[in-house]
Every structure is written in structure tokens, then in C-alpha cells.
Amino acid sequence: MRAVDISAVKQPTRRPAPQNDPLRWWRESRFGMFIHWGLYAIPAGVWQGQRVPYIGEWMMFREKIPVATYAALAAQFHPRHFDAAAWVRLAKQAGMRYLVITAKHHDGFAMYRTSVNRYNVVDATPWHHDPMVDLARECRRQGVRLCFYYSQDLDWHHPDGAWNDWDYPAAAKNPARYLREKVKPQLRELLTRYGPVGMIWFDTPLTLTKAQSASIRRFVKKLQPRCLVSGRIGHGLGDYNLPRDNFLPPGRLEGDWETCATLNHTWGFKTHDHEWKSAENLITTLVDLVSKGANYLLNIGPDADGVVPAPSVQRLRAVGAWLERNGDAIYGTSPSPFRNEFSWGRITTKGRRLFLHFFSAPPKIFHLHGLRTRVRTARALGDARRAFATRQTTDAATGLPILAIDFTGLRFRAPVTVVALDLAAAPDVEPQPLQQPDATVTLITGMARLGTDATAPTGRIGGNGLTENWRSTDDWLEWDFTLLRPGAYEVNVVTTHQHLEPWSGGHTLRLTADGQTLRHKTTSDAILPSLRSAYYPQIATSFGRFNFANSGRHTLRLQATRLKLPKKNKTLFSDGGMQFVEIRLTPVS
Structure with missing residues (x-):
């Protein structure tokens, strides 16, 4: 084996599969x-x-x-x-x-x-x-x-x-x-x-x-x-x-x-x-x-x-x-209807059923933001007799749908416990990044708009969820996201690299939101604990704080003002540009 990044090549997209589809x-x-x-x-x-x-x-x-x-x-x-x-x-x-x-x-x-x-x-x-x-x-x-x-x-x-x-x-x-x-x-x-x-x-x-x-x-x-x-x-x-x-x-x-x-x-x-x-x-x-x-x-x-x-x-x-x-909850399933992952676990889909995979015991009252479809039942997988009470409401300030599940009596079985939600229809979710029940917001590359101050961007959002060929200060990424709680938020920018080669680091980035600007050089302030970090370290750089006065929709833009690019443009693993992963917003206590 050898790790090779071929995601920069145009990739086929998934289409509805006929019965005789070889895939x-x-x-x-x-x-x-x-x-x-x-x-x-x-x-x-x-x-x-x-x-x-x-x-x-x-x-x-x-x-x-x-x-x-x-x-x-x-x-x-x-x-x-x-x-x-x-x-x-x-x-x-x-x-x-x-x-x-x-x-x-x-x-x-x-x-x-x-x-x-x-x-x-x-x-x-x-x-x-x-x-x-x-x-x-x-x-x-x-x-x-x-x-x-x-x-x-x-x-x-x-x-x-x-x-x-x-x-x-x-x-x-x-x-x-x-x-x-x-x-x-x-x-x-x-x-x-x-x-x-x-x-x-x-x-x-x-x-x-x-x-x-x-x-x-x-x-x-x-x-x-x-x-x-x-x-x-x-x-x-x-x-x-x-x-x-x-x-x-x-x-x-x-x-x-x-x-x-x-x-x-x-x-x-x-x-x-x-x-x-x-x-x-x-x-x-x-x-x-x-x-x-x-x-x-x-x-x-x-x-x-x-x-x-x-x-x-x-x-x-x-x-x-x-x-x-x-x-x-694994075989024959489709991916989560949400683009982002969750701190509590993951979601898989099968028709009108969502499977919630918990990596640790959930709180007694568990919340999920952004599911529009009505939930009929919530049951532990493999235990049809035990149903959990659900309640679906809408946040008055933002219109965000919120699902609450009462997990009284749920027995968590390590390492992953699965709960099945039967829905009234195929799952329909809010498409933009949302503030999660733990109050954080994560803006991943795959949910961004790619733009440029030039005629056309030189970089791209790769099929693997990272930026590719980001070698121009004209290019930018922008997100719309929904906050439920106004206030001050710590801002961390996460970049990565293949573990066999040195981290590129040293890029100067500018973040703008709600008339505020943060500018900082990417430094390795922390390696975030994550499944991903074992081979592709999730390197966090602290950029400071944004203050959001209101709940509702906000826009954040990320743009490089200086890129520290290697003299050798490409390696076996990277095209030499910045490999950006995500921005994390965490409320200040």
C-alpha cells in the first residue's frame, strides 16, 4: 500500500442505482x-x-x-x-x-x-x-x-x-x-x-x-x-x-x-x-x-x-x-442526512429510519437540532419493546426544529449503542451548519461556498472534504450558519496534513463575521482528540473571539492573506497548498 491523494481528480457522483447496478x-x-x-x-x-x-x-x-x-x-x-x-x-x-x-x-x-x-x-x-x-x-x-x-x-x-x-x-x-x-x-x-x-x-x-x-x-x-x-x-x-x-x-x-x-x-x-x-x-x-x-x-x-x-x-x-x-444500522445503509459529524456519535440512514450511534451514554434528555421530519418512534436497536418518548418543537427565535428524546431506561453498551428513529417520511434536515446542543458550531469545508476575488478560483473543495490546491490569496470560503445563543465564541481554525510529511503551517488567515475581523498565522496550538488525528493530525490554531449580538443566521468568511507554500509544489501526498479542514466556534463560559 501507499497513501496517494487522487481526490483532486474529478470524481464520479452517486446517482440513483437501478436494481442491476454492479455497485x-x-x-x-x-x-x-x-x-x-x-x-x-x-x-x-x-x-x-x-x-x-x-x-x-x-x-x-x-x-x-x-x-x-x-x-x-x-x-x-x-x-x-x-x-x-x-x-x-x-x-x-x-x-x-x-x-x-x-x-x-x-x-x-x-x-x-x-x-x-x-x-x-x-x-x-x-x-x-x-x-x-x-x-x-x-x-x-x-x-x-x-x-x-x-x-x-x-x-x-x-x-x-x-x-x-x-x-x-x-x-x-x-x-x-x-x-x-x-x-x-x-x-x-x-x-x-x-x-x-x-x-x-x-x-x-x-x-x-x-x-x-x-x-x-x-x-x-x-x-x-x-x-x-x-x-x-x-x-x-x-x-x-x-x-x-x-x-x-x-x-x-x-x-x-x-x-x-x-x-x-x-x-x-x-x-x-x-x-x-x-x-x-x-x-x-x-x-x-x-x-x-x-x-x-x-x-x-x-x-x-x-x-x-x-x-x-x-x-x-x-x-x-x-x-x-x-x-x-450498517449494512445497506446510506450516510447521515446531515453533512457534519456530532460530538456524541454518528447517524446512518435506511429509508425512513435513522440510526443514532452513540459513542458514549447520552444524557437523559437528548437533543438533536435540524431534523424537520416527524418522528414516529424511538427505540433501542434490537429491543422493540422499549420505546422512548420524543418531543419535537421549533425554536421561536430562529425557526430551528429541535427533537428531544427522553432516554430514561436506556442501557448504554460500549463502545457504540444504537437507537433507531422511525420517521413519517424520508429524513429532511436543515442544510446549513447549526449550533449543536453542546453549544458549539463546526464549519466544515464541504459545507462552504468557494469564491475568489480573481476571475476564477485556483483552489477547490476536494471530494474528500479538504481544500485542494489552495495556493492563492484571492480564494475564500464562506459559510452561513445558525446560532441559537448570542454571545462570545472562541474561534479555532483546523488544518491537517498526512502524517508522513511535515505540516505546512505558517499561513496567515483572515476571518470576518458580523463586521469583526480576526487575523492570525496558523500555528500548532493543539492536536485535537479525534479518530482522524491518528494519521491526519487535526491541528487547531486559536484565532481569538467573535461576539455575536443576536441569534439567527450569520455569515463567516475565511481568506488567506499570506500563504507559506513549500518550494516543492507537490509531493506524493499533497499538492502543496493549505489543507484546511474546519472552523470551530465554542461559546465562552
């Missing part, structure tokens, strides 16, 4: 298993006696290991404990509906029998076995949809593959020959030998042209028309969108999305990475993503013997136990 099964699944397994499981994060700090499957590239040296690892690959039935059964126990296995990763080694060359698990190892045959059989038998990961661009073994310039001079590479001689023949094998394939999960679209990517897509669809193509085929040609690895968006996304994520901090097995995410973290992350319109593709990295680490097994089974009780 229907994927949308309803919501939760899938990723499996990274290959020769990199043999060194397992240790090279020449030294533990490496980076993700395990990138060892060949990071250490610039010669092709001949790396290929010799195949002679050691003999997974005595590989059990396809157990792997698929684990996916089922976890509540995962599809499985994506690395058929060929960036090291170029095929984890199945290929006729293209002998650099594959059958011909080059003493195991002489094709694990994809077993996995295809078990997926059919156990009802899990089989999908293949295939690295279509990076291939450090092939002379024409991208990014091996220590064995093969970059100037001599011929990508068209690589596609013709290796990529398409191997895709033909994967799509004709193992039965129906749910998806080819392409990765890292770094050097291929749009025409080349389009050619790959057509090739897949010709062989299996209903096989999905992941967003990392590049150039906006995927059937759905993929943000960067382990990325959690700040609010609801538009269109179809999937976040791929690790159970610890590596994809391929490493002996010394024991920073396992808790089951509670995995469950809340699943809820968070589904509430925002994204599937959760969660990785396991079996060792070279084919054994899935015990902490992975334990945690996945715990997630499955939660889904056994609460799966109706």
Missing part, C-alpha cells in the same frame, strides 16, 4: 477484508539485521534491494499453515462481506500461477501452490465476494514498471510494453481462471496516462462487465472513489467512497509492529465511515507461514460480535 452489492456490504500477503512477509520488517520504521511491503523500494536479491526470497516461501477456509471464515466472523487479496503487489511477485513469467508463487517457491484457487473456492462456499488487488503501475521487478531506477534506468522504460507484456496478460488470467471477480483493486496511479488507465478499465470490463474497478486506476475512471490510506473525512462525502485502513501501522506483516488498534477503535471507525458514505476496507497481514496474527483475529471477532447485534 449495489458493494454499497450494501459496507465492510470488507483487505489481505496483504507476499514475499515481504519473509523479512517481516527486518533488513540486514535492522528493524525498518516504514510499512513492511515497501522494503524492496526503500532499501533499493536489487531484483536478484529480492527474488531470492521466493526460495524461502513455504506457508505451512495457510488455510483459505480459516481466512474466509474470519472475514465472515468479522461481518465482512467482501475480500481483497494482493494478487500482485509493487514488488511484481504474482501470488498465483501466471504464464507471463516464472516469478510467481507456484513456479518460484518450494510451496508450488496457487492460494487464489483455494480462496476462490472458499469465498464461493462461504458467501464472501472475492476481489483481487493488482498493482498496475508500480512494479519493481519488471524493467518497464514504475519506480525501480536502481536496476533499470528510468530513461529506458517503456510503460506501453509493460502493460502489453505483463499487466493485461495477468489481468486476463485473474479474470478468467477464478470465476466471478467482484473487483480489481488497482493502486497508485502515478505514471500512467489517462489513455493507458482507460485502456486497462476497458480490458477489465470486456472480460467481466460487472467487475468493479477501484478509484486508484486513476484519472477519475474508477467505479468509486478512494482517498488516502487510513483517511477519515471530516464530514459526509458525496458519491461512492471506500477507505482502506490498517489494523496496526503496516500492511504487510512486520514482527515488531504491535500497535494494534482496539476493537472499540475499529467499531467506531466503521460507524464513522459508513455515516459519511464510505466503505471500510480493513487489512490483515498474515505472516510468511500463512498465520493471521492473534491480535488481528481477536479484534475482528469483536467487531463481528458488535455487528451481529447492530448490523441493521
Whole structure:
């Protein structure tokens, strides 16, 4: 795996899905298993006696290991404990509906029998076995949809593959020959030998042209028309969108999305990475993503013997136990009707039903602002006998609808307790940012108007909910929002960055609202506690205070007066512009 930001490319948007839509099964699944397994499981994060700090499957590239040296690892690959039935059964126990296995990763080694060359698990190892045959059989038998990961661009073994310039001079590479001689023949094998394939999960679209990517897509669809193509085929040609690895968006996304994520901090097995995410973290992350319109593709990295680490097994089974009780609030659901997230939890939707996912015990009288639709009943999921009294009113000053639920007798069950609201119609909500019951207001990027003092903005609001290419002081973001309580509010601006690269920081921003102006340089005053902060730190800068004399609608504008841009405009993870997330308004006590 490699974190790649492709959200700047135009992304397809979600449209009403007909019954025969190939994406229907994927949308309803919501939760899938990723499996990274290959020769990199043999060194397992240790090279020449030294533990490496980076993700395990990138060892060949990071250490610039010669092709001949790396290929010799195949002679050691003999997974005595590989059990396809157990792997698929684990996916089922976890509540995962599809499985994506690395058929060929960036090291170029095929984890199945290929006729293209002998650099594959059958011909080059003493195991002489094709694990994809077993996995295809078990997926059919156990009802899990089989999908293949295939690295279509990076291939450090092939002379024409991208990014091996220590064995093969970059100037001599011929990508068209690589596609013709290796990529398409191997895709033909994967799509004709193992039965129906749910998806080819392409990765890292770094050097291929749009025409080349389009050619790959057509090739897949010709062989299996209903096989999905992941967003990392590049150039906006995927059937759905993929943000960067382990990325959690700040609010609801538009269109179809999937976040791929690790159970610890590596994809391929490493002996010394024991920073396992808790089951509670995995469950809340699943809820968070589904509430925002994204599937959760969660990785396991079996060792070279084919054994899935015990902490992975334990945690996945715990997630499955939660889904056994609460799966109706996940599978087949749509995202929250609200664009923003909530401090108390998240919301998912299924027709005329809203599911409130509480991350902690709610107050006895719980309030939700902005739901216009009449609530018929409120019940704890899975306990139809226990109904909770509801009351819907309208705030006299602002006209804001307010729902109150009396949760007397609700038993909170960690880590997430779900309450189902049955509505009189499909949910209808106030579209603009609202003051929440905890009195805060959060202005996320995805709810802003983008404007410019120039002819046209150079920046944009990315499909992933962050700003992209914000490199001009002419551009601005503006929000209308509703306050119920006038008064003084602390103002914090939140920016972020990918954890593998330095934070850009140092931008001077101007905020204006109600005739008031705040100007400040973005400094790292605090890293906000958040699910998002683990890989994309939510960096808060305190800008001071705004005073709002009245309740009702207000407007706030954010504009840069000076941008501190890196000398190198773009990196693998960022376009070099400011990555703005949101503004938080918190009332002064």
C-alpha cells in the first residue's frame, strides 16, 4: 500500500442505482477484508539485521534491494499453515462481506500461477501452490465476494514498471510494453481462471496516462462487465472513489467512497509492529465511515507461514460480535442526512429510519437540532419493546426544529449503542451548519461556498472534504450558519496534513463575521482528540473571539492573506497548498 491523494481528480457522483447496478452489492456490504500477503512477509520488517520504521511491503523500494536479491526470497516461501477456509471464515466472523487479496503487489511477485513469467508463487517457491484457487473456492462456499488487488503501475521487478531506477534506468522504460507484456496478460488470467471477480483493486496511479488507465478499465470490463474497478486506476475512471490510506473525512462525502485502513501501522506483516488498534477503535471507525458514505476496507497481514496474527483475529471477532447485534444500522445503509459529524456519535440512514450511534451514554434528555421530519418512534436497536418518548418543537427565535428524546431506561453498551428513529417520511434536515446542543458550531469545508476575488478560483473543495490546491490569496470560503445563543465564541481554525510529511503551517488567515475581523498565522496550538488525528493530525490554531449580538443566521468568511507554500509544489501526498479542514466556534463560559 501507499497513501496517494487522487481526490483532486474529478470524481464520479452517486446517482440513483437501478436494481442491476454492479455497485449495489458493494454499497450494501459496507465492510470488507483487505489481505496483504507476499514475499515481504519473509523479512517481516527486518533488513540486514535492522528493524525498518516504514510499512513492511515497501522494503524492496526503500532499501533499493536489487531484483536478484529480492527474488531470492521466493526460495524461502513455504506457508505451512495457510488455510483459505480459516481466512474466509474470519472475514465472515468479522461481518465482512467482501475480500481483497494482493494478487500482485509493487514488488511484481504474482501470488498465483501466471504464464507471463516464472516469478510467481507456484513456479518460484518450494510451496508450488496457487492460494487464489483455494480462496476462490472458499469465498464461493462461504458467501464472501472475492476481489483481487493488482498493482498496475508500480512494479519493481519488471524493467518497464514504475519506480525501480536502481536496476533499470528510468530513461529506458517503456510503460506501453509493460502493460502489453505483463499487466493485461495477468489481468486476463485473474479474470478468467477464478470465476466471478467482484473487483480489481488497482493502486497508485502515478505514471500512467489517462489513455493507458482507460485502456486497462476497458480490458477489465470486456472480460467481466460487472467487475468493479477501484478509484486508484486513476484519472477519475474508477467505479468509486478512494482517498488516502487510513483517511477519515471530516464530514459526509458525496458519491461512492471506500477507505482502506490498517489494523496496526503496516500492511504487510512486520514482527515488531504491535500497535494494534482496539476493537472499540475499529467499531467506531466503521460507524464513522459508513455515516459519511464510505466503505471500510480493513487489512490483515498474515505472516510468511500463512498465520493471521492473534491480535488481528481477536479484534475482528469483536467487531463481528458488535455487528451481529447492530448490523441493521450498517449494512445497506446510506450516510447521515446531515453533512457534519456530532460530538456524541454518528447517524446512518435506511429509508425512513435513522440510526443514532452513540459513542458514549447520552444524557437523559437528548437533543438533536435540524431534523424537520416527524418522528414516529424511538427505540433501542434490537429491543422493540422499549420505546422512548420524543418531543419535537421549533425554536421561536430562529425557526430551528429541535427533537428531544427522553432516554430514561436506556442501557448504554460500549463502545457504540444504537437507537433507531422511525420517521413519517424520508429524513429532511436543515442544510446549513447549526449550533449543536453542546453549544458549539463546526464549519466544515464541504459545507462552504468557494469564491475568489480573481476571475476564477485556483483552489477547490476536494471530494474528500479538504481544500485542494489552495495556493492563492484571492480564494475564500464562506459559510452561513445558525446560532441559537448570542454571545462570545472562541474561534479555532483546523488544518491537517498526512502524517508522513511535515505540516505546512505558517499561513496567515483572515476571518470576518458580523463586521469583526480576526487575523492570525496558523500555528500548532493543539492536536485535537479525534479518530482522524491518528494519521491526519487535526491541528487547531486559536484565532481569538467573535461576539455575536443576536441569534439567527450569520455569515463567516475565511481568506488567506499570506500563504507559506513549500518550494516543492507537490509531493506524493499533497499538492502543496493549505489543507484546511474546519472552523470551530465554542461559546465562552
